[in-house]
Amino acid sequence: MDPDNETGEVPAAAPGEAPDAHRQEDVAEPLVDDQEDEDLDEASAAERSRGNQVINNFYAEVDAANARFGVSVSASTRRATGPISRAEIDAVRQDYVRPGCFDEFERLLRAEHLAVAVGVDGIGKRTGAIAGLCSVLPEGSPVVALAPSSDFAELRIAPGRGYLMADRLDSGAASVQQRFEIERVQAELARNGSYMVITLGSPGALRRHLRRFVVDWQPPDSELLFDRYFGDVPDGDADLALVRKRIADQPPRTVVAVAGTAARQGGAAALAELTSSSAQMVRDWFDEDRRTLSEVLSAAAALFAYGVPVRKFEVLLERLLELGASGGNEMVGPQMRALDSPPPQRRVDWANDGTLFTVTRDLSAEFGDPGRERRIVFRFPNHREHVAAELAERFGIEVWAPVRTWAHEVVKTPVSEVHLQLALGLALLGRDSWGEVEESFLMPWSNGTGPERVATAYVLSWMCIDDSLAPVALDLVLRWVRDSRIKRRTTAANALGGALGIRYQLPALTWLWHLASRGGIESRVARQSIAALFCANAGDGADAGSLLRFVQRGLDTAVDDGRPMPALDTVVAVLGATRPDSGETAMAGVLREQPQNLRVVGELWAETVRSARHRGRGIDALRRTLTALGEDEVAKTVIVRLGEVVRVCLTDTETEILRRSLGQELGGPAGGAGIAEQIVSALLATFATGSDW
Secondary structure (H helix, E strand, O other), X not given: OOOOOOOOOOOOOOOOOOOHHHOOOOOOOOOOOHHHHHHHHHHHHHHHHHHHHHHHHHHHOHHHHHHHHOOOOOOOOOOOOEEOOHHHHHHHHHHOOOOXXXXXXXXXXXXXXXXXXXXXXXXXXXXXXXXXXXXXXXXXXXXXEOOOXXXXXXXXXXXXOEEEEOOOOOOOOOOHHHHHHHHHHHHHHHHHOOEEEEEEOOOOHHXXXXXXXXXXXXXXXXXXXXXXXXOOOOOOOHHHHHHHHHHHHOOHHHHHHHHHHHHHHOHHHHHHHHHOOHHHHHHHHHHOOOOOHHHHHXXXXXXXXXXXXXXXXXXXXXXXXHHHHOOOOOOOOOOOOXXXXXXXXXXXXXXOOOOOEEEEOOOOOOOOXXXXXXXXEEOOOOHHHHHHHHHHHHXXXXXXXXXXXXXXXXXXXXXXXXXXXXXXHHHHHHOOOHHHHHHHHHHHHHOOOHHHHXXXXXXXXXXXXXXXXXXXXXXXXXXXXXXXXXXXXXXXXXXXXXXXXXXXXXXXXXXXXXXXXXXXXXXXXXXXXXXXHHHHHXXXXXXXXXXXXXXXXXXXXXXXXXXHHHHHHHHHHHHOOEOOOOOOEHHHHHHHHOHHXXXXXXXXHHHHHOOHHHHHHHHHHHHXXXXXXXXOHHHHHHHHHHHHHHHXXXXXXXXXXXXXXXXXXXXXXXXXXXXXXXXXXXXXHHHHHOOXX
């Protein structure tokens, strides 16, 4: 196992090579004209970057996201693959309440070294898997989370480790070959004294192949779980006693949350949290007076255009109501209005206490600031996800035909915040109606226009806020990577550069490198996505180093294969990657704050500057990095060490060529603008002396 591969997985193939299990012959495709080429690049670069900046900020700013996007987050911000932190493991061991199935699960895992926990989402399978692995492994043994898409044929097991493959996707396509590979992995686990737990959400063909390892998972006893997090309930506290009774049918996450409320605010507050849930409020609204089609479509518009300024929301809603009146006929035009009848006062109605919606604006914002505009939002942040569930549960073609037509019209417009909100609405709908979302929206959009493909990438990124939807999104994108249509592969490349790639970095990088090596439009988008993932990981030394070493291994493989040019294009993209929030090069922060990654950065830069085709872009990236580094002693020390690493990698002839090129590019008034003279001099001096590091 590669020590740099912190997920514990072996990539399905060398970087740049499609895994053999999925290899297919290239299919002849129609040429894409220049305008479409420009459309693809513009949509994938500028708009995807802007949207994913918002989505990634959402991950870091949960409270702000609740206000802006109207959702509650059920997934944590952790990466879904890689070593599970000791803090998480210790928390599980300290507070875990064993369900009734745990003893059977532990015995099976200890005997077979492989166990499969099967059950619905939200009943504690992942937590139970960690607890089970800790119970059979020696104290302090590492536990590694694997991607749900991991190929059993490619897994290599290290000694003395625990492996967790959560939310394994059971497509029903398991084969005799897959059964053989599962048995091989089980035997390798036993030989190495390692253990693996796989969790599945539903039975299927994969379960049949794994049936001797299967345990039907059960949630822990709710009262015991409540007592573990709250403590003993005092005698005579009627509210707490009632809370303990009412949590019997609640999922573990809710029980823990209610116990926390009871500990902080008392039994009355915990009881209120249970009895006045936002889900019940939304159900009551839909039940009340048999809502009209106009009211239901207004709720749908708020679901898919949440937080949009009122003036824009009214236009969107008006069009949806027109389509509702026509049964979804897209040919319908604006309706004639009677001028002698009073116009509806919707803005007043929306603010009434009996509605799900309200109008809000930030009065602290200055005049002219977009934040000051009135916006339509739900009264409570998590109303939005409950509205999605109720719409999926209650209504048929009368509602969904106009909604589909309306969404297809909206997504074809220039990319805006509406696309981001529409995408989140579809991700929430996917919790209860995934088939509808995939078939009616994602499949056509992924092979559609630029704005449609950007919206598709947004949907897939938003799906990563839900632990149960994230592996479904990954599975869909990996199918698109192998699709014969270039637009769909480009959409996949786009999506893998966002939240999906952050969550499942190794499979994302493996397939992005493959796409970047193909040439054409998809390769450019794939390079942009790899650069975007580097920016997302640049703040963490281990994550940044892992990505840079992956790129270096890919370049080495490409050089050995005699095809270094596409790989060097990707290297240049990473070295020159700029943060979407500040516009500064991400590499400057890596060099200043992560000395452990300086060597690999220098070696990559050396490869770019020794290539005539890439030297100019490599030096341009270096110039921008030097500007961002500043001019203090830290910057000077860093640049000297970087220069020494680059110098060691080059021949004397290559060094002289580079020194002259750098002198011309950085020494003049234009090239050296913003770069301290002593920084340029220090860098050039390293090439003059040829000192070793």
